[in-house]
Amino acid sequence: MLILMLAWTCAVAASVYFSLEQHRQAFYAEMYAQAKGIHSMDMEYRNWVTSHGGVYVPVTESTPPNPYLSHISERDVTTKSGKHLTLMNPAYMTRQVNELMDRHDAPLRGHIASLKPINPVNKADPWEVKALTAFERGKKEVASIEKMENGRNYFRFIQPMVTEKSCLKCHAQQGYKAGDIRGGISVSIPVDAPLAIENRETLTLLAGHGVIWLLGLAGILIGSRRQQQALLSVRKSEAEVLLLANSIAHAIYGQDLNGKCTFANAACMQLLGYRHEAELLGKDMHALVHHSRADGTPYPAAECPTHRGIREGQSLHIDEEVLWRKNGSSFPASYWSYPVMQDDQCVGAVVTFLDITEQKRVGDELKQSQKLLDSIVEHIPIHAVPQKCRRAAFRTVQSRRRKDAGVFAAGSARQERFRFISAGAGRVLLRQGYGCAGEP
Numbered sequence: 001m002l003i004l005m006l007a008w009t010c011a012v013a014a015s016v017y018f019s020l021e022q023h024r025q026a027f028y029a030e031m032y033a034q035a036k037g038i039h040s041m042d043m044e045y046r047n048w049v050t051s052h053g054g055v056y057v058p059v060t061e062s063t064p065p066n067p068y069l070s071h072i073s074e075r076d077v078t079t080k081s082g083k084h085l086t087l088m089n090p091a092y093m094t095r096q097v098n099e100l101m102d103r104h105d106a107p108l109r110g111h112i113a114s115l116k117p118i119n120p121v122n123k124a125d126p127w128e129v130k131a132l133t134a135f136e137r138g139k140k141e142v143a144s145i146e147k148m149e150n151g152r153n154y155f156r157f158i159q160p161m162v163t164e165k166s167c168l169k170c171h172a173q174q175g176y177k178a179g180d181i182r183g184g185i186s187v188s189i190p191v192d193a194p195l196a197i198e199n200r201e202t203l204t205l206l207a208g209h210g211v212i213w214l215l216g217l218a219g220i221l222i223g224s225r226r227q228q229q230a231l232l233s234v235r236k237s238e239a240e241v242l243l244l245a246n247s248i249a250h251a252i253y254g255q256d257l258n259g260k261c262t263f264a265n266a267a268c269m270q271l272l273g274y275r276h277e278a279e280l281l282g283k284d285m286h287a288l289v290h291h292s293r294a295d296g297t298p299y300p301a302a303e304c305p306t307h308r309g310i311r312e313g314q315s316l317h318i319d320e321e322v323l324w325r326k327n328g329s330s331f332p333a334s335y336w337s338y339p340v341m342q343d344d345q346c347v348g349a350v351v352t353f354l355d356i357t358e359q360k361r362v363g364d365e366l367k368q369s370q371k372l373l374d375s376i377v378e379h380i381p382i383h384a385v386p387q388k389c390r391r392a393a394f395r396t397v398q399s400r401r402r403k404d405a406g407v408f409a410a411g412s413a414r415q416e417r418f419r420f421i422s423a424g425a426g427r428v429l430l431r432q433g434y435g436c437a438g439e440p
């Protein structure tokens with residue numbers, strides 16, 4: 001039961017783990033898709049500016065000429081009408097857009113970063129430093145959920161910005177060549193709100209699994225208790241049957257289809273001279289106790305009535321057979337064999353037997369004394385019939401055996417205790433006026 005409970009717990013735990021993992025992955029995938037979309041849009045705007053070698057915008061208070069472009073000869077131009085224009089490089093634009101987002105409290109954050117910034121505002125933060133270093137080793141992008149300096153959690157995404165030919169116009173002087181990692185643009189999406197939803201879903205999932213887990217445990221407990229009870233009652237009835245089997249004088253043993261012993265009661269072991277059931281269990285009972293006939297000639301199993309009984313699924317009774325003890329001696333036995341049926345199929349037999357040595361002896365003695373009595377009575381005169389018999393009822397006995405026909409019986413008719421008196425003596429009695437009409 002413990003193993004079952006443990007297995008169930010493991011199964012539920014595994015299910016929790018995989019469900020949570022799936023949730024986490026789905027959440028990550030969604031955030032990733034969003035961040036990547038925003039990032040590539042950013043990049044395209046930048047690329048557009050880069051493709052024009054920067055764009056000219058009117059000089060204002062918030063958009064002064066970029067001091068970092070002072071080396072560019074035509075950084076500032078004046079139109080024919082006298083308007084002052086200044087060259088805006090892509091990073092300048094990105095910076096201004098990001099500043100705009102900050103000012104408007106936009107949840108989204110963007111940052112152009114470099115390990116060697118021209119403009120200190122573009123200095124990479126620790127997370128970006130790690131990413132940019134990884135890019136220099138060949139990594140293509142970095143994404144993860146991070147807590148930022150404002151204490152909120154963000155899904156952060158950054159890809160490298162590789163120096164192209166078009167960049168060299170302004171960046172060649174820092175020593176960059178085409179193919180170098182110039183920096184990167186990072187996008188950060190706030191995730192506190194979706195994480196809260198996610199956590200609520202996680203709780204629901206855990207609660208659901210918890211309920212299922214408890215229900216399962218309860219089921220296992222109830223099931224195993226029932227099983228235990230069933231087992232107990234089976235054991236109890238087995239013990240009762242055993243007690244019963246061992247308390248009766250009849251010897252009983254069971255055998256399977258192959259004649260192998262399946263059980264033996266105490267009387268059986270005692271009669272056959274075995275001490276332990278184990279000496280019989282699984283043994284071929286015919287070979288063990290029924291191997292020879294009374295005269296010592298072998299008794300083939302095929303001729304054994306029990307085997308026939310099992311084959312034909314019928315019960316049978318043999319008045320007298322010889323069974324053999326462990327010590328090699330034998331005894332006459334009367335035995336019965338009953339087939340054991342299971343789903344209309346005979347699966348073995350239960351054999352019961354009785355040692356009839358005593359009955360046989362008594363029977364033989366009885367026969368002997370009967371013979372003796374017969375011969376005595378044949379020769380005694382009528383007055384020798386005992387007083388008791390005279391007073392008793394006399395009856396004619398019609399028997400199939402000629403010898404007994406017309407014999408008188410003396411004794412109590414009510415008790416049916418008849419003693420045969422020879423035919424001759426009977427006739428004498430008849431003549432004396434005893435007996436019944438119509439005979440013989």
Ligand code: HEC
Pocket residue numbers: 050053054066068069087088089090091092095112113114116117118119120122161162163164166167168169170171182183184
């Ligand atoms: C018109 C000139 C110009 C062009 C073209 C240009 N940049 Fe810049 N870039 C600048 C200037 C000037 C800065 C200095 C910082 C600022 O303006 O905020 C800068 C800053 C950057 C930064 C931020 C880090 C720092 O040094 O401050 C990155 C990254 C960057 N550029 C990458 C590129 C890449 C990649 C290209 C080509 C695809 C490119 N730039 C094209 C002028 C240019």
